[in-house]
Amino acid sequence: MIPSLQDLFNILPPVIIGAGILIALTLEMFVKPAKKIIPHFAFLVFLFTAYYSLMTMDKETYSLNTLMSGGGLTNILYFIFTFGSAIVVLISYDFIRKKDIVSSEYYILLMSAVLGMMIMASAKDFLMVFLGLEQMSVCFYILAGINRRNLLSNEASLKYFLLGAFATGFIVYGIAFIYGASGSLSYLVITNAIVTGQNITFLTIGLLLFIIGFSFKIAAFPFHMWVPDVYQGAPTTVSAFMSTTGKTAAFAVLIALLLPLFTVGNYQIFGPVLSLLAALSMIYGSIVAIAQKDIKRMLAYSSIAHAGYMLIGIAAGIPAGSAGVIYYLLAYTFMNIGAFGIVAYLEGVEETNLHIEDYAGLANQKPVLAALLSLFMFALAGIPPLAGFFGKYYVFVAAIKAGLVWLALVGIVSSAISVYFYLRLVVYMYFRENSKTITVFDSSYSMLGIIIAALLVIIVGVFPNTVVELITHFIS
Amino acid sequence: MTLEIILFILFALIGAASGVLMITRKNPVMSALFLILNFAALAGVYLLLNAQFIAVVQIIVYAGAIMVLFLFVIMLLRPDAEISILRTNPLLKYVAIGVGVLVFAQLIYLIFFFKPLNITPSDVAERIQIGTVENIGTEIYTKYIIPVQVAGFLLLSATIGALVLAKKKFE
Amino acid sequence: MIEQYIPLFLVLATAVLIAVGIVASSTLIGPQRPNDEKKSTYESGVKPFGSAKERISIKYYVVAMLFIIFDLEVIFVYPWAVQFKSLYSVFGIPVFTTMLVFLVIFEIGYLYAYKKGGFNWE
Numbered sequence: 001m002i003p004s005l006q007d008l009f010n011i012l013p014p015v016i017i018g019a020g021i022l023i024a025l026t027l028e029m030f031v032k033p034a035k036k037i038i039p040h041f042a043f044l045v046f047l048f049t050a051y052y053s054l055m056t057m058d059k060e061t062y063s064l065n066t067l068m069s070g071g072g073l074t075n076i077l078y079f080i081f082t083f084g085s086a087i088v089v090l091i092s093y094d095f096i097r098k099k100d101i102v103s104s105e106y107y108i109l110l111m112s113a114v115l116g117m118m119i120m121a122s123a124k125d126f127l128m129v130f131l132g133l134e135q136m137s138v139c140f141y142i143l144a145g146i147n148r149r150n151l152l153s154n155e156a157s158l159k160y161f162l163l164g165a166f167a168t169g170f171i172v173y174g175i176a177f178i179y180g181a182s183g184s185l186s187y188l189v190i191t192n193a194i195v196t197g198q199n200i201t202f203l204t205i206g207l208l209l210f211i212i213g214f215s216f217k218i219a220a221f222p223f224h225m226w227v228p229d230v231y232q233g234a235p236t237t238v239s240a241f242m243s244t245t246g247k248t249a250a251f252a253v254l255i256a257l258l259l260p261l262f263t264v265g266n267y268q269i270f271g272p273v274l275s276l277l278a279a280l281s282m283i284y285g286s287i288v289a290i291a292q293k294d295i296k297r298m299l300a301y302s303s304i305a306h307a308g309y310m311l312i313g314i315a316a317g318i319p320a321g322s323a324g325v326i327y328y329l330l331a332y333t334f335m336n337i338g339a340f341g342i343v344a345y346l347e348g349v350e351e352t353n354l355h356i357e358d359y360a361g362l363a364n365q366k367p368v369l370a371a372l373l374s375l376f377m378f379a380l381a382g383i384p385p386l387a388g389f390f391g392k393y394y395v396f397v398a399a400i401k402a403g404l405v406w407l408a409l410v411g412i413v414s415s416a417i418s419v420y421f422y423l424r425l426v427v428y429m430y431f432r433e434n435s436k437t438i439t440v441f442d443s444s445y446s447m448l449g450i451i452i453a454a455l456l457v458i459i460v461g462v463f464p465n466t467v468v469e470l471i472t473h474f475i476s
Numbered sequence: 477m478t479l480e481i482i483l484f485i486l487f488a489l490i491g492a493a494s495g496v497l498m499i500t501r502k503n504p505v506m507s508a509l510f511l512i513l514n515f516a517a518l519a520g521v522y523l524l525l526n527a528q529f530i531a532v533v534q535i536i537v538y539a540g541a542i543m544v545l546f547l548f549v550i551m552l553l554r555p556d557a558e559i560s561i562l563r564t565n566p567l568l569k570y571v572a573i574g575v576g577v578l579v580f581a582q583l584i585y586l587i588f589f590f591k592p593l594n595i596t597p598s599d600v601a602e603r604i605q606i607g608t609v610e611n612i613g614t615e616i617y618t619k620y621i622i623p624v625q626v627a628g629f630l631l632l633s634a635t636i637g638a639l640v641l642a643k644k645k646f647e
Numbered sequence: 648m649i650e651q652y653i654p655l656f657l658v659l660a661t662a663v664l665i666a667v668g669i670v671a672s673s674t675l676i677g678p679q680r681p682n683d684e685k686k687s688t689y690e691s692g693v694k695p696f697g698s699a700k701e702r703i704s705i706k707y708y709v710v711a712m713l714f715i716i717f718d719l720e721v722i723f724v725y726p727w728a729v730q731f732k733s734l735y736s737v738f739g740i741p742v743f744t745t746m747l748v749f750l751v752i753f754e755i756g757y758l759y760a761y762k763k764g765g766f767n768w769e
Contacts, residue, residue, distance in 0.1 A: 541714060544711050544714065548703075609726050610730055614733075614734065616727075617730060631752075632755065638712035639759075639760060639765050642705050643763065
């Protein structure tokens with residue numbers, strides 16, 4: 001019954017990250033130039049894990065007494081986490097030095113958060129979900145406040161912690177109900193309990209509380225109130241990290257839990273709830289983002305809207321919808337990290353150059369960055385042939401297939417609204433004159449990361465079918 | 477009435493009384509002290525319900541460590557400034573009462589009307605043994621080894637976080 | 648069933664008796680002649696000023712935080728120690744190595760706190 005080495009080998013990616021954390025901490029303690037080594041070390045660990053996850057994708061194995069799974073869909077999610085984080089390391093390298101943030105701990109906490117996400121994505125048991133979620137969230141709380149001298153950063157950390165703990169309360173309460181009603185924490189047993197209909201009322205209450213708790217984590221309306229303040233106050237690279245990989249991990253849990261309930265259990269009660277959350281998030285995020293003049297706040301509201309689009313895919317309750325969500329998450333991770341990466345690139349030592357007016361005339365001053373930012377804005381707005389378009393396309397098609405035409409229509413309307421504020425930034429960069437030129441600290445590392453993100457946005461957008469077929473193959 | 481039932485009622489009464497005293501004290505430090513009493517009484521209840529490990533954890537972690545943190549946090553904040561929150565926002569009181577009533581009703585329902593699973597008397601005898609330290613040790617060090625290691629990493633991250641965020645001079 | 652807790656109960660009862668006894672005996676036996684001078688707050692001979700409810704430094708908090716973390720880790724060792732013999736006879740060495748891994752994670756955290764001066768009183 002004790003896990004064997006083979007079991008550990010089946011879940012090697014999280015084990016590698018775990019070992020990486022311990023090695024990095026030891027380096028930090030005993031090696032003098034650790035500040036220079038650890039960013040490179042973290043980058044290599046992420047890159048290797050991403051590569052390994054891709055290479056071992058085709059073996060689907062349950063291991064560790066059905067606590068966790070490895071291979072298949074889990075590995076695609078591992079790839080999103082680790083490759084996304086590798087790009088975050090690139091865009092952070094000069095940003096951290098510019099802001100004079102404690103360096104080694106920043107990268108160690110990035111790795112720790114990724115470990116939590118991996119546990120969440122591979123969990124087949126509420127115990128693992130909870131541990132992974134806490135591991136990830138604790139690192140996020142710390143990372144949000146890691147810029148110790150900045151009051152906004154401290155405030156973001158505290159706010160995030162309080163609301164995150166509140167959400168965790170909902171989740172634990174839900175898990176307690178589920179355990180009481182089914183006598184188990186395993187997804188398999190719970191799906192069976194749904195099929196047999198035993199204690200269905202309490203299972204439903206428990207699952208509903210669980211979904212509410214996760215709505216906080218994915219930043220869906222009406223559980224979004226922490227998002228703008230936290231994304232604005234946290235260091236920009238941390239916002240990039242939280243809004244993409246963190247969202248992916250939370251969605252991974254929802255998909256792994258809810259898809260079997262929809263398909264195997266034929267349990268449709270959460271469909272309307274999720275549809276409502278999706279519609280409200282899309283409309284609210286898109287409309288409020290129009291009023292934002294601060295780029296980071298605008299991206300925060302856009303993140304709420306994107307959570308809405310992704311929820312459509314889950315609300316549809318069919319494998320195609322979930323496959324669409326994972327494709328969307330892949331696309332969103334790279335386009336949002338790219339967009340935040342450019343914001344971090346342009347940001348001054350103090351919190352300057354974050355207003356939309358500061359971006360006026362950027363095309364003359366920094367033509368490459370302006371072009372790349374326009375690319376990311378087009379992708380976020382969902383303009384073909386970039387990755388963002390196909391993400392929306394797949395979830396909308398899934399919604400129509402599942403008979404949720406109204407939801408797809410709401411999605412299309414809010415996409416149309418959102419085009420306004422994404423393209424407004426492009427208009428500012430290309431067609432507005434700026435009286436003052438902004439001071440920018442050049443960074444080749446950041447540039448490399450941004451270019452990789454841009455290439456991925458294009459590649460994932462040009463070959464959507466290959467990616468979606470791969471995901472669909474593993475999901476069913 | 478057996479000794480168990482008498483003790484159970486005693487501990488439950490101490491727990492309930494200290495809970496009421498805790499939320500009615502003006503001085504937050506007094507509230508915290510009554511919370512310790514509440515935790516201790518709960519530990520006794522756990523012990524009588526054959527949850528020995530939980531009882532030990534309750535004493536060591538909750539009544540010991542968590543309460544130390546509670547007291548430090550009370551000292552860290554300015555206790556006098558916090559008293560007025562309920563006065564300036566009376567709605568908060570009613571929300572709190574509402575949530576309390578809801579949880580109470582739910583517990584009443586679960587205890588008296590809800591049949592959790594089809595438990596036979598032989599199950600009960602087996603279940604009584606679940607809470608012992610031996611059983612929990614066997615479970616978590618055979619089936620749940622990986623969760624234990626993840627908990628280790630969680631505490632490691634918390635160590636880093638405590639130092640990074642709260643250390644006065646961090647190098 | 649409950650008889651096995653008699654020693655525990657005796658320890659608790661002794662603790663309570665001694666605590667109550669000392670306080671009670673000092674109030675009952677000791678002479679009490681209070682006056683205004685005696686009852687006033689004493690602060691190094693100076694007249695007391697300000698409030699006693701000052702905000703205390705964050706460094707106490709760091710100590711409390713580290714205490715909780717290490718306290719929680721000890722909780723994990725306790726059931727392992729209780730069950731080590733019987734588990735070892737079934738599974739052998741892996742029972743030892745799992746705890747070793749956990750303790751390595753724990754020790755690295757402890758060493759880190761030590762190296763960063765988490766236990767220094769600044």
